[in-house]
Amino acid sequence: MIPRLVWVCLALIGARSCHAHSLFTCEPIKVHRCLGMLYNMTFFPNMMAHYDQDIAASRMEPFMPLVNLRCSPDVHHFLCQAFIPACTEDTKVIQPCRDLCEKVRSDCRKDIGTFGITWPPELQCDRLEYCLYSPDGSVLPPTRLTTPKTSLSAKRDMGFWCPLQLKTRPGQGSTFLGAGDCAPPCSNMYFKPHEIEFAKTFIGVCSIVCLCATLFTFLTFLIDVKRFRYPERPIIFYAVCYSFVSLIYFIGFLLGNNASCNKAVHPAAMDTVVLGSQSKGCTLLFMLLYFFSLAGIVWWVILTITWFLAAGPKWSCEAIEKKAVWFHSAAWGIPGALTVMLLALNKVEGDNISGVCFVGLYDLDALRYFVLAPLCIGVVVGLSLLLAGIVSLNNVRQVIQHDERNQEKLKKFMIRIGVFSGLYLVPLVTLQGCYIYEQSQRSTWENTWINDRCQEYSIPCSHKTTESGRPDLSLFLIKYLMTLVVGISAVFWVSSKKTCSEWAFFFNRTRKKDxxxxxxxxxxxxxxxxxxxxxxxxxxxxxxxxxxxxxxxxxxxxxxxxxxxxxxxxxxxxxxxxxxxxxxxxxxxxxxxxxxxxxxxxxxxxxxxxxxxxxxxxxxxxxxxxxxxxxxxxxxxxxxxxxxxxxxxxxxxxxxxxxx
Structure with missing residues (x-):
């Protein structure tokens, strides 16, 4: 159906042009079997939606027995004009004639049945136009020509054509830039190999630092569990979430691209990025990484809720602790539901920079709705509750002005909350800005990549926009850094003399004195x-x-x-x-x-x-x-x-x- 629509677009009358067609220039004929034609320039895609000469030549091979047997004197000319169409200097694409098609089908009907040749639906004679003959008997172009406009409005692309090198096995559900059964190359689209190696090392070091910091926070909690009660208990669960996030990134650093990339499906192909949930290792990394990343954001919101309940309505620790079941249900239930939804939608994507698997790396809609939207909601809700709690604490501080001792303690507590929140919100807002900038510029980056690789992959170049741009490596480094450094803020909350004394007693193996x-x-x-x-x-x-x-x-x-x-x-x-x-x-x-x-x-x-x-x-x-x-x-x-x-x-x- 799609090739038929393409051909109809090419056959529009006069000033009407197909909006899916782009103004490509004529190119010299390279197919050896059609070099002897009366024309030497061709235009792609052809009427059967072949986007380069190599594919057209391979699709024409089954018809070569008809040419070799010369079942019709016009069979060679007809096949070349169908598969390698003529392109004149005034950008007119010459279609094969209906009369010529009927004559060839009639002459070669017996041989077509003998060799079991399948006649393409696009070459059905009733879809072609009648030919015109010159006085000397030569065939003139048909009455209907495809004359693309030279205006800027006509310079539109047919979309991305998946090259043979990036083809994947059918049925996996992988889609890349709108092309089915296609995947991005495992070698990064934007950066050079030495830049990727530096980025991998950078991510590995950051993941180790974050893992040590979050584990220190969690182990401090295990030494004295009763020390951290509500409303500050969510900090511990938040640290646990980011310890898993950093652990997954460290595993990705160790694995390289073994989990995020697939091997080539045939000798002419190359390794491609995993798209979909068929790879078990990639799917497992995605589930853990996305689940705990989102759970960390939810625990941050719950932390601001508990602080607000303690500062605003003046809830006691016991009253807040009674709601712990609801807190855990939200913190683990929401990320779990979204993770299952993404698995059902087959939105798992390999990351050839970090070696892990995530969502929204190539699909902009998934990035907007499953990454950027939860992040924005968490920042807005958490910041609002945090400011409301700080205002309530400030009102309490003004009321107890006569009590200098408690007023000073409350002031220090407010400063501590402010510093901790700043250490969390600044990286989170920076990460949010990176995602917003990436989703606004990714289309430009992809079009630039297509134009840079179209000759190498033998695909149509993109003329959709005149803008060209490539991402900077620092943008991705900042994105990964902010993803990991968010978990380090939990160390600030547990850093105190009491923590040092607890660890000293733990290592000395002595019981704490009464x-x-x-x-x-x-x-x-x-x-x-x-x-x-x-x-x-x-x-x-x-x-x-x-x-x-x-x-x-x-x-x-x-x-x-x-x-x-x-x-x-x-x-x-x-x-x-x-x-x-x-x-x-x-x-x-x-x-x-x-x-x-x-x-x-x-x-x-x-x-x-x-x-x-x-x-x-x-x-x-x-x-x-x-x-x-x-x-x-x-x-x-x-x-x-x-x-x-x-x-x-x-x-x-x-x-x-x-x-x-």
Whole structure:
């Protein structure tokens, strides 16, 4: 059907021209069998949609037995005019005549059946025009000629004709520049081999750096899982996604083009890029790379959502964590659905620069809808929620202006969020700009490539536009760099002294010490050191006035991640008040000795009364009940005195004056 339409376009009357036809110039005849014709210039494509002389000559071979047998005197002229059409100086394409066609078919009917020659549908005689004969009997061109206009509006292309070198096996569904069963060359279309080698090395180094950074973030999380809770937990999953992305690029660097390219299907062909999901290795690389690339963007959006919920509506960590199931469903479900959709549409494409497989490398529609659109949506939604959260935090900071300590902490947190978001958004926006520029310029790059290779591949050159342009290697290097460097921003969030201490404890294989017991131990050692150092100093009673001090009870430190600061505060209090502690200890010892002497007197009195009561008891037995009551009262008094002494000593140990 398509060749028929091409021929109809070539046969349009007068000023009408076929919009699918382009104004190609006449070219000299190179086919040996047609060199003896009355014309020596030809024009392609011909009426059977052959776009060069080599293909036309190969398609004419089955008819050569008719020429050799001379079944008709006009068979040679007819076949050459059909397969290698005549082209005059005024750009008129001369078609074969209907009369000539009918005569040849009639003369050679028997031989056509004998050799099993299939007559092409385009050579059906009823589709051709009648011939005109000159007075001398020579055949004139038919009444209808194809006279292409010389105006710029007529300079339109028939499209890309797939050369034999780039043909693929039928049924694979590969389409390149609109041509079916065709694929791009494995050797890059735009860059030289040494440039491709440099790009591969560059991508390999960047993938290793990104892989190390993201793995460090994830392993830091594994060391202390409870440290990273919502709303910052999505950073960990985001780092995991980009660790897989960098790993896939590193695998592509190791494989070279083994996964992204197919071997030549015949000796005259060359290696071509994989188009479609027939290659298992390429399909697997595509699935992992596209899935985790898109999942990383979704986790970034979820991170901004959790920050907004914590800063705006003031959701607690527990409330946000209850929505974790929905977060995971969106983060893994959306990329999974799009990946399956691309596999169903057969949009897998090999990348002969990085060695991986992705989407949108040659198909502009796939690039716009499956790469650029999700990227733009993620940037816009994430940036909007991020700005809303920062505005809410700034309002909170203005409300707590009287609390300088919390205000300073909130300010540092806002700066940290801003720097982290900048480290993520700047590469992502740059990557977005690279994709936008690429999709706007790719048609020009492809037309330039066709014009550069049309003679080599024996295909029609493109005259669609007068513009020509080639991509710069730096554009692709920036695109791959921004794709990988996005994952490195997660390292900024986990970089802190606490992370260093956790890794130090991990490598030393020692358990983390309890911050509560550690601070108490440091406080006790400091107090003992200062008390021992000043043991020779004598404190006078007039320097110590118990009434002039407010007593403060030292309580156990609750212990935080900054337990060292709490310890330092307690130790400072002990240093400032060590003299008061010493005076209090002396006072307690004096008081304790006084209580001891009083207790001895009480015991002597009790024993005296007990002996007297014993004598009376021997004299009078009925008074035994009173004696037992007296003993009970004496024991209660003794216990009361003892408990008073213990509480006094305990109080003297636990009380420290706040200051002088």
């Amino acid at each position: 911050p509560i017991s550690e601070s108490r131990r440091v406080l006790q050692e400091s107090c003992e050191f200062f008390l021992k150092h000043n043991s020779r100093v004598q404190h006078k009673k007039n320097h110590y006035n118990p009434g002039s001090h407010k007593l403060k009870v030292i309580s156990k430190s609750m212990g935080t991640s900054t337990g060292a600061s709490a310890t330092g505060n307690h130790c400072t209090s002990a240093v400032d008040n060590h003299e008061a502690i010493r005076g209090q200890a002396s006072f307690s010892e004096a008081r304790g000795s006084s209580d001891a002497s009083a207790r001895e007197k009480l015991e002597r009195g009790s024993s005296t009364r007990g002996s007297r009561l014993g004598e009376r008891d021997r004299e009078r037995q009925p008074s035994g009940q009173a004696l037992s009551g007296g003993k009970e009262r004496a024991e209660r008094r003794s216990k009361k005195g003892s408990s008073s002494k213990v509480s006094s000593r305990s109080e003297s140990f636990h009380r420290v004056p706040e200051g002088r």
